Amino acid sequence: MNIHGVRAIYRFEMARTFRTLMQSIASPVLSTSLYFVVFGAAIGSRMGDIGGVSYGAFIIPGLIMLSLLNESISNASFGIYMPKWAGTIYELLSAPVSYVEVVLGYVGAAATKSVILGLLILATARIFVDYEILHPFWMIGFLILTAVTFSLFGFIIGLWADDFQKLQVVPLMVITPLTFLGGSFYSISMLPPVWQKITLFNPVVYLVNGFRWSFYGEADVNIAVSVGATVGFLVLCLGVVWWIFRTGWKLKA
Amino acid sequence: MSPLDASITAPDAIVAVRGLSKTYKSGFQALKRVDLDIRRGEIFALLGPNGAGKTTLISIVCGIVNGSEGTVTVDGQDIVRDYRAARSLIGLVPQELSTDAFESVWATVKFSRGLFGKAPNPEYLEKILRELSLWEKRDSKIMTLSGGMKRRVLIAKALAHEPRVLFLDEPTAGVDVELRHDMWQMVRRLRESGVTIILTTHYIEEAEEMADRIGVINHGELVLVEEKTTLMRKLGKKQLSLQLQTPLQAVPEGLGHWPLELSADGSCLTYTFDAQGEDTGIAELLRKLNALGIDFKDLHSSESSLEDIFVSLVRTHA
Numbered sequence: 142m143n144i145h146g147v148r149a150i151y152r153f154e155m156a157r158t159f160r161t162l163m164q165s166i167a168s169p170v171l172s173t174s175l176y177f178v179v180f181g182a183a184i185g186s187r188m189g190d191i192g193g194v195s196y197g198a199f200i201i202p203g204l205i206m207l208s209l210l211n212e213s214i215s216n217a218s219f220g221i222y223m224p225k226w227a228g229t230i231y232e233l234l235s236a237p238v239s240y241v242e243v244v245l246g247y248v249g250a251a252a253t254k255s256v257i258l259g260l261l262i263l264a265t266a267r268i269f270v271d272y273e274i275l276h277p278f279w280m281i282g283f284l285i286l287t288a289v290t291f292s293l294f295g296f297i298i299g300l301w302a303d304d305f306q307k308l309q310v311v312p313l314m315v316i317t318p319l320t321f322l323g324g325s326f327y328s329i330s331m332l333p334p335v336w337q338k339i340t341l342f343n344p345v346v347y348l349v350n351g352f353r354w355s356f357y358g359e360a361d362v363n364i365a366v367s368v369g370a371t372v373g374f375l376v377l378c379l380g381v382v383w384w385i386f387r388t389g390w391k392l393k394a
Numbered sequence: 395m396s397p398l399d400a401s402i403t404a405p406d407a408i409v410a411v412r413g414l415s416k417t418y419k420s421g422f423q424a425l426k427r428v429d430l431d432i433r434r435g436e437i438f439a440l441l442g443p444n445g446a447g448k449t450t451l452i453s454i455v456c457g458i459v460n461g462s463e464g465t466v467t468v469d470g471q472d473i474v475r476d477y478r479a480a481r482s483l484i485g486l487v488p489q490e491l492s493t494d495a496f497e498s499v500w501a502t503v504k505f506s507r508g509l510f511g512k513a514p515n516p517e518y519l520e521k522i523l524r525e526l527s528l529w530e531k532r533d534s535k536i537m538t539l540s541g542g543m544k545r546r547v548l549i550a551k552a553l554a555h556e557p558r559v560l561f562l563d564e565p566t567a568g569v570d571v572e573l574r575h576d577m578w579q580m581v582r583r584l585r586e587s588g589v590t591i592i593l594t595t596h597y598i599e600e601a602e603e604m605a606d607r608i609g610v611i612n613h614g615e616l617v618l619v620e621e622k623t624t625l626m627r628k629l630g631k632k633q634l635s636l637q638l639q640t641p642l643q644a645v646p647e648g649l650g651h652w653p654l655e656l657s658a659d660g661s662c663l664t665y666t667f668d669a670q671g672e673d674t675g676i677a678e679l680l681r682k683l684n685a686l687g688i689d690f691k692d693l694h695s696s697e698s699s700l701e702d703i704f705v706s707l708v709r710t711h712a
Contacts, residue, residue: 143478149508153497160496230490232551235456236488236509237478393460 146238150246154220166258169208171381173262175263176204180326185270191328191371192359197270203325204266209284210320212258214312217251217295222308225299225392234393240386244379246298251292252285257262259284272356272361280355286371287348293378300385300392303311319345329361329382343372398520407431408559408590409455414464416614424450424615429463432559432592437585439605440594440624441704447614448488448594456486468559479680482510486555489594493542495537499528499547502536503554509554522550525580529652542573549580560584562593566600578604598704602626612708626697632695634665635674639689648686652679663690 160166171245181197188196224230235245274280296314302308321344329337340346341362351367354360360367385392411433416425424447432438442448453459455466457477466473471480492503503519523529526546531539536547545565552560562581566574579592581604595601601608602622609619618625641660652675655664667674683690 143506143511145511147507152508153501153505156501157496162412162516228490229495230511231456231458231486231492232506234458235484237481237511238509239478257413303707356494389460393458 143238143242144344146236147242147246148247150233150238150243151250154247154250155221155253158216162201163256165212168259168264169171169212169258170265174269175267176200177266181269184281191331191343194357194359195270198272198357199328199353200326201263201266201270201272201325202356203308205284205324206287206345206349206352207320208262209255209259209287210316210348211312213251213255214293214316215300216249216254217292218299218302218308218312219353220247220251221296221299222302225303230392236248240383243386244293244382248289248292248296251295252288255288255292256284259288274356275358276355280352283348283352283355283371285350288387290371290375293375294384297378297381297385300382300390303391310394318337319343320349320361324349324361344374347371406435408469409592411451411455412465412513414451414454414461414466416454417449417462420563424614425454425461428611428614429502430609430616430619431597432590433607435585435588435590436606437581437593437604438607440592440609440610440611441596441598441601442487442611443595443596443708446611448611449563450614451611452592452594453485454561456484456561457481458486459599461704474654480510480702481559482555484561485552486535487545487552487560487562487565488547489567491541491548493536493544493547498533498535499523499539499550503545504551506551507554510557512555513691516557519550519554522553526550527576540568545569545573549577551692553584557636559590559592562591564594564596566595566597574600610707617707630699631702632667632674634667635694635696636663636683636690637661637667637692638663639691642688646686646688649679649682 163300177200178199182201185196185200191199192198202226224233240248298308298311314319322340323343324340329340332340347362347367347370350360353365354364356369384390409429409430411430414425414428414430415423417423426666428447428451430451440448440451445496450459454461455468455473457473468483470678473480497505498518500523503523504514507514507519510644520529523532526549528543528546528550531543536544536581539547547563565577578600582595585591593600593604605622607624608617610617628699638661642656642663643660645656645663646653651664651669655666656662665676665679667676
């Protein structure tokens with residue numbers, strides 16, 4: 142195991158994060174605060190409780206997931222796309238590092254950043270609404286699992302993308318709609334019956350509900366299914382990354 | 395050149411390439427069964443026109459491009475099977491100026507050392523940066539540096555993990571004279587410390603100045619590998635130019651025995667001979683000139699450069 146190599150990549154990526162602190166931390170925290178003001182305070186005060194939880198508190202897990210997914214994907218995809226774009230990837234390819242080590246470095250850094258961001262948003266939410274966390278360990282567990290899984294997914298997007306547009310297209314066209322329709326702002330039971338069925342095909346529903354369960358002990362779906370689906374997706378992403386590095390797809394001529 | 399037996403590797407070879415071929419997806423065959431041994435501690439220059447396969451060869455050895463056929467070992471380690479051991483011995487300075495923009499010089503060099511699995515060693519990195527006149531710039535962002543400075547950064551990165559084999563892909567392309575000389579000095583120092591150096595270039599001057607051995611590659615084939623001095627002796631021609639006192643109308647009949655050329659104005663006789671030959675025929679020619687009463691006011695002899703040799707080689711194999 143090339144520990145020095147993993148550490149070098151991880152530090153490099155974290156340094157990039159701290160260089161762009163405004164963009165990578167401040168901006169998602171600010172935008173989430175705006176959601177709290179609009180939905181939590183302004184609109185939420187006119188809405189009834191959902192499952193015994195105030196609307197402002199209800200949307201916290203969903204909002205954190207929203208940022209977590211977007212930031213994990215954009216961070217990790219950008220992290221590996223940049224060396225490809227700038228040509229500095231030659232060094233990574235010629236280095237004595239295995240794909241596991243490359244993934245540990247890049248995905249580890251992206252996931253770390255997402256977890257920090259998630260916790261910051263959680264702290265920010267405290268300013269606007271009162272909430273409780275019934276299962277803190279599960280909460281942290283979901284946070285880390287989701288951050289790692291979607292950083293890995295973002296890493297694949299970064300490997301696949303060969304221009305900036307492709308880099309943006311998946312987060313923008315797939316992830317954002319799925320998160321908005323994934324029950325961040327509502328309970329599935331509030332939907333018309335047909336949509337209640339359709340929405341179960343949206344993987345984000347399981348993420349948001351699992352995470353919400355760790356806060357309030359209530360969820361629209363089975364928690365075991367939530368965890369299972371996320372872990373399944375993680376394994377799938379790992380398989381794809383393994384295949385990419387084995388074949389050199391989009392990496393080596 | 396006869397293909398080498400795959401099982402035989404010269405005992406002093408640090409890089410052994412056997413039957414290496416590369417066909418790109420487009421169908422372009424960049425390398426055709428190349429066999430090559432690089433000796434431990436030498437400076438080897440790989441010459442060839444653009445698109446000859448120089449960069450492809452280097453890229454395969456370094457792990458950036460997958461070969462289609464054949465094997466490469468570095469100090470006995472297979473570059474695919476034992477990639478960790480093989481790659482940690484290699485440093486690569488790529489042709490393109492591919493650098494990070496926002497990193498500092500120090501950070502990027504430190505990164506390279508770590509990436510290649512070496513524990514931090516600030517003293518060693520300082521030494522490299524000082525040798526490359528980069529120490530003063532260690533805190534500068536790479537994007538603020540000039541092209542020549544960026545080239546130095548790439549060299550520093552390649553040396554950061556103390557490689558035993560250094561690949562320099564067109565190291566002096568677009569580099570000013572001063573940096574070129576600095577680089578040549580550095581390459582010599584590295585060789586003295588036991589590092590094997592493989593450089594590609596199309597500046598013949600560079601190969602002539604630096605290399606112990608020269609390989610010429612053209613259309614993906616290794617046309618020849620030879621000691622530089624042998625090569626120049628073997629293929630080199632010498633010329634003797636005589637500036638005549640009085641111009642001649644034509645080469646006098648009595649000199650028909652020698653391959654002589656008369657300049658258009660008749661004032662210069664040029665004799666081309668094989669530098670390798672036992673008897674160059676110069677003495678005989680001068681005696682004959684004397685006997686014929688042809689006086690000359692000046693004479694000088696010149697050796698054909700590696701460039702002439704190279705051009706004639708590439709033409710023959712085109």
